[in-house]
Amino acid sequence: MAQIIDRRLNGKNKSAVNRQRFLKRYSEQIRKAVSDAIAGRSITDMEQGETVSIPAKDISEPTFRHGQGGKRQTVYTGNKEFSPGDKIPRPSGQAGGKGGKASNSGEGMDEFAFQLSKEEFLEFFFEDLELPNLVKTKLATIQEHKTVRAGHSSDGVPTNIHIVQSMRGALARRIALRGPYHKQIAELERELAGLALIPEADEKDKEKLREEIKELKAKAGRIPFIDPFDLRFHNRIEQPKPTTQAVMFCLMDISGSMDQNKKDIAKRFFILLYLFLKRTYEKIDIVFISHHTIAKEVTEEEFFYSRETGGTVVSSALRLMDDIMKERYPSGDWNIYAAQASDGDNWNDDSPICRNLLIENIVPYLQYYAYIEITTENPQNLWREYLKVKGGCSNFAMQRIETVGDIYPVFRELFKKQLV
Amino acid sequence: MNNKILSESSEWTFELIERYNQEIARVAANFKLDTYPLQVEIITSEQMMDAYSSVGMPLGYSHWSFGKQFLATEQRYRRGFMGLAYEIVINSDPCIAYLMEENTMMMQALVIAHAGYGHNSFFKNNYLFTTWTSADAIIDYLLFAKNYIADCEERYGVEAVEATLDSCHAIMNYGVDRYKRPPKLSISKEIARQKEREAYMQSQLNELWRTIPQKEEDVANDSAQTYPSEPQENLLYFIEKNAPLLEPWQREIVRIVRKVAQYFYPQRQTQVMNEGWATFWHYTILNQMYDEGLLSDGFMIEFLQSHTNVVAQASFDSKFYNGINPYALGFAMMSDIKRICQEPTEEDRQWFPEFAGSDWLETLDFAMRNFKDESFIAQYLSPKLIRDFKLFTVLDDDRQNELEISVIHNEEGYQRVRQNLSDQYNLGNNEPNIQVYNIDRRGDRSLTLRHVQYNRRPLADTMTEVLKHVARLWGFKVRLETLKEDGSVELTQQVEPDNQV
Numbered sequence: 001m002a003q004i005i006d007r008r009l010n011g012k013n014k015s016a017v018n019r020q021r022f023l024k025r026y027s028e029q030i031r032k033a034v035s036d037a038i039a040g041r042s043i044t045d046m047e048q049g050e051t052v053s054i055p056a057k058d059i060s061e062p063t064f065r066h067g068q069g070g071k072r073q074t075v076y077t078g079n080k081e082f083s084p085g086d087k088i089p090r091p092s093g094q095a096g097g098k099g100g101k102a103s104n105s106g107e108g109m110d111e112f113a114f115q116l117s118k119e120e121f122l123e124f125f126f127e128d129l130e131l132p133n134l135v136k137t138k139l140a141t142i143q144e145h146k147t148v149r150a151g152h153s154s155d156g157v158p159t160n161i162h163i164v165q166s167m168r169g170a171l172a173r174r175i176a177l178r179g180p181y182h183k184q185i186a187e188l189e190r191e192l193a194g195l196a197l198i199p200e201a202d203e204k205d206k207e208k209l210r211e212e213i214k215e216l217k218a219k220a221g222r223i224p225f226i227d228p229f230d231l232r233f234h235n236r237i238e239q240p241k242p243t244t245q246a247v248m249f250c251l252m253d254i255s256g257s258m259d260q261n262k263k264d265i266a267k268r269f270f271i272l273l274y275l276f277l278k279r280t281y282e283k284i285d286i287v288f289i290s291h292h293t294i295a296k297e298v299t300e301e302e303f304f305y306s307r308e309t310g311g312t313v314v315s316s317a318l319r320l321m322d323d324i325m326k327e328r329y330p331s332g333d334w335n336i337y338a339a340q341a342s343d344g345d346n347w348n349d350d351s352p353i354c355r356n357l358l359i360e361n362i363v364p365y366l367q368y369y370a371y372i373e374i375t376t377e378n379p380q381n382l383w384r385e386y387l388k389v390k391g392g393c394s395n396f397a398m399q400r401i402e403t404v405g406d407i408y409p410v411f412r413e414l415f416k417k418q419l420v
Numbered sequence: 421m422n423n424k425i426l427s428e429s430s431e432w433t434f435e436l437i438e439r440y441n442q443e444i445a446r447v448a449a450n451f452k453l454d455t456y457p458l459q460v461e462i463i464t465s466e467q468m469m470d471a472y473s474s475v476g477m478p479l480g481y482s483h484w485s486f487g488k489q490f491l492a493t494e495q496r497y498r499r500g501f502m503g504l505a506y507e508i509v510i511n512s513d514p515c516i517a518y519l520m521e522e523n524t525m526m527m528q529a530l531v532i533a534h535a536g537y538g539h540n541s542f543f544k545n546n547y548l549f550t551t552w553t554s555a556d557a558i559i560d561y562l563l564f565a566k567n568y569i570a571d572c573e574e575r576y577g578v579e580a581v582e583a584t585l586d587s588c589h590a591i592m593n594y595g596v597d598r599y600k601r602p603p604k605l606s607i608s609k610e611i612a613r614q615k616e617r618e619a620y621m622q623s624q625l626n627e628l629w630r631t632i633p634q635k636e637e638d639v640a641n642d643s644a645q646t647y648p649s650e651p652q653e654n655l656l657y658f659i660e661k662n663a664p665l666l667e668p669w670q671r672e673i674v675r676i677v678r679k680v681a682q683y684f685y686p687q688r689q690t691q692v693m694n695e696g697w698a699t700f701w702h703y704t705i706l707n708q709m710y711d712e713g714l715l716s717d718g719f720m721i722e723f724l725q726s727h728t729n730v731v732a733q734a735s736f737d738s739k740f741y742n743g744i745n746p747y748a749l750g751f752a753m754m755s756d757i758k759r760i761c762q763e764p765t766e767e768d769r770q771w772f773p774e775f776a777g778s779d780w781l782e783t784l785d786f787a788m789r790n791f792k793d794e795s796f797i798a799q800y801l802s803p804k805l806i807r808d809f810k811l812f813t814v815l816d817d818d819r820q821n822e823l824e825i826s827v828i829h830n831e832e833g834y835q836r837v838r839q840n841l842s843d844q845y846n847l848g849n850n851e852p853n854i855q856v857y858n859i860d861r862r863g864d865r866s867l868t869l870r871h872v873q874y875n876r877r878p879l880a881d882t883m884t885e886v887l888k889h890v891a892r893l894w895g896f897k898v899r900l901e902t903l904k905e906d907g908s909v910e911l912t913q914q915v916e917p918d919n920q921v
Contacts, residue, residue: 002458003514004434004438005460006462007467008462010463010467015473018474018483019487019491021487022490024484062590062883063593064591064593064880064882064886065851065879067877067879068878069818070875071816071818071876071877072877073816075813077810077811078741079810080735083828084833087825088825112488
């Protein structure tokens with residue numbers, strides 16, 4: 001008799017080890033393919049897997065095989081018009097006659113294509129990147145705690161008494177303990193009522209019954225209204241409170257000189273930063289601050305697509321950021337990151353103000369500040385002032401970008417492993 | 421409405437599978453199919469891909485190439501290029517057949533009949549399988565291999581083990597004894613023997629390491645002779661026993677790969693027969709059940725559609741042509757043998773006097789037991805089938821400018837086209853004939869392989885890579901000579917050992 005076994009619940013990832021081995025072995029090629037893929041697709045859908053292909057010859061497993069040439073006879077099916085002795089020209093590009101011998105095993109294909117999962121894709125993308133100055137995350141190992149309610153307990157300090165729960169318990173206890181007395185009282189009363197119907201009944205008996213009833217009632221009355229046993233206390237336990245929340249400030253110049261192309265580059269940069277942070281933090285707030293001569297907090301939509309004319313005052317955005325930080329994101333609770341994109345234009349007089357704002361009010365409270373300048377022109381005074389900031393703060397980085405293609409290397413440069 | 425019908429719906433349940441299996445088993449037994457006990461396992465499509473990528477080994481050791489296989493399978497499956505194979509069956513005792521949960525009841529029944537009784541009986545009775553594989557020991561052995569290799573990875577590092585496996589895989593096809601019968605082994609014996617081997621292995625290698633001075637005439641005699649005295653076809657075996665620099669654990673890995681190659685060797689030699697046999701029986705068994713009123717018309721139509729797809733054979737000029745479909749050829753030949761037994765024509769009597777008109781069950785049983793693809797075709801391919809398939813041979817000679825149609829399906833051609841087709845299934849012709857020819861014991865300890873050319877066919881460029889793998893295992897220089905058809909020998913390639921392959 002055959003055995004029928006349901007194996008569906010067995011682990012389905014028997015090949016996971018082999019898959020990982022493969023990815024590890026060819027990580028060089030795959031990383032390159034991933035790089036190409038990122039260049040090729042819009043970064044707004046970064047959160048997907050990707051079909052990558054690597055050259056099949058790199059991963060082939062060689063065996064002894066016959067090569068082309070020599071003499072061979074091959075049998076085919078479905079003859080229609082051939083007679084023995086017919087000559088047919090040799091088909092070009094194929095050895096050994098016709099038919100698709102070359103591609104049936106997949107070995108003959110030039111590219112080996114396969115699907116990377118989203119996680120694997122990002123893993124490759126972010127490989128050897130590291131969150132800079134993960135001071136807070138390191139501190140998170142000496143975690144802050146917060147107390148949270150966790151049900152009730154039967155002892156505790158008086159301030160924590162849960163009144164409703166305690167009273168409920170007391171009521172239940174009273175009902176439970178009185179039950180037998182009430183039963184007896186009801187019985188005796190029935191007896192008494194029965195005696196009352198009989199005229200010749202002995203008054204003494206009645207009296208006795210009344211006595212008993214009274215006694216029982218007194219007993220029932222003596223059951224305490226509340227007992228230490230009834231008390232319930234709020235139970236509070238301590239839970240570690242990881243600071244896994246981050247806020248990311250996106251600052252961008254939207255003055256006339258920033259055209260859509262530049263904004264596009266900036267956008268990708270912001271998205272990359274966002275994705276990167278998302279891997280480390282559970283919750284990320286994003287604040288978009290756009291500025292020309294004045295700054296305002298805007299929605300994502302406005303941020304990337306609105307356009308203003310006029311000049312540029314960068315410090316306005318920095319001031320606004322400072323205000324928002326103080327108001328909503330105390331640095332004790334939040335890991336703060338900032339990314340600023342600009343084409344480098346600024347009122348000359350404003351740049352030193354920016355420098356001071358950054359050094360005194362902003363950068364000390366930040367995990368990281370990344371500034372990218374999207375321009376092909378020579379650095380202007382903003383860049384020069386920022387260079388001074390960079391000199392004084394290790395968590396400040398700045399880069400110049402010319403085309404979309406520069407983003408990835410710049411991104412890596414900004415966040416490359418910091419040797420301690 | 422017939423009450424005997426087993427099911428109407430296409431949904432399967434465990435009870436239904438059980439009932440179908442009972443009926444199929446009963447019908448199979450009536451047809452005298454001799455099988456191992458059957459173990460049916462229900463798995464998901466993902467598990468099927470797992471099974472698929474470990475080339476049908478229920479317990480594979482870990483290696484990146486299986487991961488590659490898995491990714492390729494997954495990719496094709498996702499894109500819909502390929503339906504998953506609807507059956508995988510393991511040559512073991514009990515015989516394990518996998519059913520995919522996504523399949524309909526009809527498919528489950530088809531797979532049970534095809535794999536669980538068709539392949540199963542073939543595994544149990546074909547001479548190649550009974551000679552070369554030990555169905556009762558294979559699961560234990562694979563488990564041993566998996567654990568041993570995992571152990572090695574822990575002790576010597578994943579990379580070292582992987583490198584050794586890579587090299588072994590490269591010459592896996594040359595890890596087969598074609599003529600010697602391997603002894604049956606049990607798991608406990610295997611472990612005991614492995615310990616023993618490890619302890620004594622190094623001392624057995626003194627042929628190469630011998631440093632005691634020899635008398636002069638001995639040296640003269642010695643250098644005149646080649647070692648091994650006769651060429652060795654089993655490269656992996658030769659390396660396992662003679663490679664001077666391998667660590668004991670590496671020898672064991674060579675041995676494991678060799679054993680796995682040996683286990684799969686019969687399957688590679690009996691593709692047409694094995695698939696033909698299984699297809700013939702699922703067709704016969706399910707038709708029998710239909711005749712008995714156990715199957716509904718709907719079931720039968722669904723079944724015939726899927727059966728027809730399996731045995732479809734495209735013409736050479738079709739864009740679907742992908743060589744000769746072993747299912748189609750095998751099924752046609754099995755059915756044809758039955759036909760020749762039951763309704764022989766004059767031609768059949770002339771071609772197959774020994775069995776035309778005989779009992780078809782016995783004749784088929786005999787054919788299944790005693791042949792492999794090559795001999796099966798040479799023996800049983802009938803002129804009628806050659807005509808049905810319109811078989812013809814193309815001669816491709818690189819000394820001619822044009823291809824020549826050498827034989828077609830006519831009176832003069834039957835014998836030769838049959839011979840050509842049979843040769844096409846001869847692994848000895850398809851794989852280059854490469855053997856260990858000599859090792860230079862007195863000099864640089866180099867290993868010489870000799871390729872005996874067949875029809876002037878050269879080796880593909882991959883040989884350099886393969887030789888590097890051989891050199892890694894051997895530890896010294898490896899030479900490859902080619903023996904041409906005119907008797908001349910030339911040095912084709914030589915490779916110095918280099919740990920980077």
